[in-house]
Amino acid sequence: xxxxxSRVIEAVKAKYSHEPEFVQTVEEVLSxxxxxxxxxxxxxxxxxxxxxxxxxxxFTFRVVWTDxxxxxxxxxxxxxxxxxxxxxYKGGLRFQPNVNPSIIKFLGFEQTFKNxxxxxxxxxxxxxxxxxxxxxxxxxxxxxxxxxxTALYRYIxxxxxxxxxxxxxxxxxxxxxxxxxxxxxGVWENGVLTGKGLSYGGSLNRPEATGYGAVxxxxxxxxxxxxxxxxxxxxxSGFGNVAWGICKKAMQLGAKVVTLSGPxxxxxxxxxxxxxxxxxxxxxxxxxxxxxxxxxxxDKFGVQFYPGExxxxxxxxxxxxxxxxxxxxxxxxxxxxxxxxKYYIEVANMPTTNDALYFLMEQPNMIxxxxxxxNAGGVGVSGLEMSQNSERLxxxxxxxxxxxxxxxxxxxKVSAEAAEAYGLGxxxxxxxxxxxxxxxxxxxxxxxxx
Ligand code: GLU
Numbered sequence: 001x002x003x004x005x006s007r008v009i010e011a012v013k014a015k016y017s018h019e020p021e022f023v024q025t026v027e028e029v030l031s032x033x034x035x036x037x038x039x040x041x042x043x044x045x046x047x048x049x050x051x052x053x054x055x056x057x058x059f060t061f062r063v064v065w066t067d068x069x070x071x072x073x074x075x076x077x078x079x080x081x082x083x084x085x086x087x088x089y090k091g092g093l094r095f096q097p098n099v100n101p102s103i104i105k106f107l108g109f110e111q112t113f114k115n116x117x118x119x120x121x122x123x124x125x126x127x128x129x130x131x132x133x134x135x136x137x138x139x140x141x142x143x144x145x146x147x148x149x150t151a152l153y154r155y156i157x158x159x160x161x162x163x164x165x166x167x168x169x170x171x172x173x174x175x176x177x178x179x180x181x182x183x184x185x186g187v188w189e190n191g192v193l194t195g196k197g198l199s200y201g202g203s204l205n206r207p208e209a210t211g212y213g214a215v216x217x218x219x220x221x222x223x224x225x226x227x228x229x230x231x232x233x234x235x236x237s238g239f240g241n242v243a244w245g246i247c248k249k250a251m252q253l254g255a256k257v258v259t260l261s262g263p264x265x266x267x268x269x270x271x272x273x274x275x276x277x278x279x280x281x282x283x284x285x286x287x288x289x290x291x292x293x294x295x296x297x298x299d300k301f302g303v304q305f306y307p308g309e310x311x312x313x314x315x316x317x318x319x320x321x322x323x324x325x326x327x328x329x330x331x332x333x334x335x336x337x338x339x340x341x342k343y344y345i346e347v348a349n350m351p352t353t354n355d356a357l358y359f360l361m362e363q364p365n366m367i368x369x370x371x372x373x374x375n376a377g378g379v380g381v382s383g384l385e386m387s388q389n390s391e392r393l394x395x396x397x398x399x400x401x402x403x404x405x406x407x408x409x410x411x412x413k414v415s416a417e418a419a420e421a422y423g424l425g426x427x428x429x430x431x432x433x434x435x436x437x438x439x440x441x442x443x444x445x446x447x448x449x450x
Contacts, residue, residue, distance in 0.1 A: 002034040008049040019102035021325060021350070025109050026053050028354055032433035035422045040441075046449055048441060055108060057081040058101075061151035063129055065144045068137055077148055079127035081161055082108035085443035087121030088159050090379065092166030094128035095144075095173070104128060106325070107166070110349055111379070113436030114372040117411050120383035125161055127152070133168045134292045145176035153184050158191030158389070164382050165195040167324065170241060170287070171207065175200075191389035194382035203385035204397040206378075209404055211245015213377015214320065214347045215253065216408035221343060221369055224416070224426065230254040233272075235316035237261040238323035239294045242347055242375070244283045246322060250274040259311035261323060262294030266311040269303045312336055318343040321351035328352045330359060337363050346371035361429060373411050373432040380407045 012026045030049060037043055058080040066072050078099065081089040091111040094103070104126050112124025131144055156163060165174055174195045181192055190201035198204065205212070215229075222229055232255045236243055239260040247257045256272035260283070273279050279301060286296050298305035312319070312332040319341050321327045327348060328336070333356035336344065344360050346352060349371055352360070361368045381404055388395055395403075412428070418438070419431030 001031060002037045004044040004049065005030050005034045005037050008053065011050070012053055016102075019105060021102045021106040022109065024354055025106045025350055028350075028357070029109070029113060029433050029437070032430045033437045035424075036434055036437065036441075042445070043441065046445060048444060051444065051449075052083070052440070053109070055080050055082045055105065056084055058105070058108075059155070060101075063131065063144065063147050063151060065140070065147045067140055075129045075131040075144075077127070077129045077151055078104045079152060079155060079161070079163075080104045080108040080125060081155075082124040082126070083112040083440060084123035085440055085447060086116055087123045088157075089125035089161035090115055090122035090164070090382065091125040091127070092164045092379075093169045093173075093177075094126070094166040095131045095133050095168030096128070097130055097132040099128045099130045103325070107349055110372050112440060113433060114376045115379055115383075116436040116439045117373055117414070117432060118376050118380040118383055118407060119410060120380065122162075122379065122383055122386075125163070126166070127163060128166065128169070131168075133290065135290055138172075141173065142176045145173050146180045149177045149180035150184065153181050156181075156192055158189050158386070162191065162382070162386060163193055164379070165241075167240065169195075171195060171197055171202075191386050194385040196385070201385070201389050203381055203388055203400055204395065205400040205404065206381050206385055207241060208245045208248060209381035209400075210242045210347075210375050210378030211247070211322075212249045212401070213380065213404055213408050214242070214246055214322070214345065214374045215249040215255075216377065216405050217369060217374045217412055218318065218320075218343070218345050219253075220409055220412035221345070221367055221428070225342075225367070232256070232318055233258050233316040234318045234320055235259045235311050235314045236320040236322045236347070237266070237311055237327055237351075238321075238348065239283055239297070240287055240323075242322045242378070244280065244287070246320060246347070247274045247280045247283065251277070251280060255318075258316060259314055260294050260297060261311050262292060264293045264295050265305055265307040265309050267294055267298045267303055267305050268311070268314060269297075269301065273297075313339070315339045316341065318345060320345045320347050322347035323351065324348050325350045326353050328356050330356045332356070333359050336360065337366065341366065343367055343369075345369045345374055347375050349375065357429070361427070367426070368429055370429040370432045372436060373415050373428065376411055377404050377408055380404060
């Protein structure tokens with residue numbers, strides 16, 4: 001591998017041994033782009049890679065809130081404005097007890113290249129808090145969001161940094177965050193957040209966008225292989241917003257999603273979660289209940305529930321991990337390969353450990369698609385929401401869907417072409433990294449060293 005790339009990876013490993021997820025994503029991205037670094041000796045002179053792995057700005061803040069019993073709680077808030085070379089910082093907020101600097105940094109780093117792949121002018125960022133929303137009342141969620149925004153509002157803005165949702169942050173939370181931003185700033189700047197409600201500047205199809213985009217990307221992969229989606233079985237993990245979008249689109253296209261998972265285990269529905277609107281809509285109810293349990297689906301529809309297990313032993317044509325980081329490790333990857341799965345389509349951010357990812361990529365009959373390309377439709381439609389807000393108009397659902405579909409076709413195309421250009425064949429993982437990296441690198445080089 002390119003000596004400069006190796007040196008930077010080793011330096012990151014040594015400096016951030018306490019941030020394993022961040023080290024993992026740096027290794028994955030930088031080793032993919034090594035062939036490009038070979039061709040650009042000027043990058044080393046400008047120390048581009050070390051600059052690229054150092055967030056432009058990252059800060060924590062105290063978030064104090066009071067529960068319904070009058071007890072005060074204190075959480076840590078985070079925002080990592082990783083790279084602003086190609087546009088205002090952009091990326092979601094995650095509320096989950098395991099949020100820490102490593103998770104926020106890995107997500108911000110991934111976001112930088114993902115946002116670049118959308119073709120829209122958005123830099124990379126991520127934020128959130130170690131707050132656990134499970135079982136919290138609506139009033140508690142509102143007070144938490146208000147406190148969070150009170151600390152954050154000075155550092156964001158429509159041309160500065162535009163947060164959105166991620167795990168634990170959906171339309172309800174964005175509403176409370178926006179309300180507090182407006183109250184504190186005394187301005188109508190609805191471009192400051194995306195994933196908003198339709199009554200105050202949200203985009204049609206934003207809730208569906210990540211799942212729909214993932215399926216549109218899958219269609220391109222299938223087309224490349226001369227296959228269609230009709231009648232295919234899909235095993236997915238997760239049961240949140242992204243999983244819901246996949247099921248909804250799968251239902252329209254005649255594919256069968258047979259599994260969902262949660263922290264409590266997974267369910268297997270041989271008829272398909274995507275077989276009826278009632279089932280797909282029930283996913284929203286499960287999410288809104290705040291119980292964070294997928295067993296409720298099994299209880300309601302009389303299907304099998306497997307407590308404490310992941311769905312990766314299930315035989316399906318397509319695997320789409322759509323839950324969280326490192327959901328598939330080496331042992332589970334071996335089960336997936338042994339089942340003869342042909343399509344491994346990552347959806348959640350970094351759902352596969354690096355050893356498992358490389359193992360799956362080596363399987364002769366398997367096609368692996370990387371999350372930073374597959375899930376880019378979510379932030380892509382956030383970019384379209386920003387455009388609508390600055391134009392002060394609302395696009396129809398059809399217009400947004402058409403743009404999203406085009407965007408996903410293009411992301412697949414530029415990834416495949418980038419891999420091909422470096423002699424790597426149909427390597428979508430390397431291709432996405434190369435294509436996403438190139439634009440950020442060029443912008444940084446042209447803007448001088450800082
Ligand atoms: N959290 C989502 C992601 O991982 C969406 C970010 C956004 O819309 O800004 O890309």
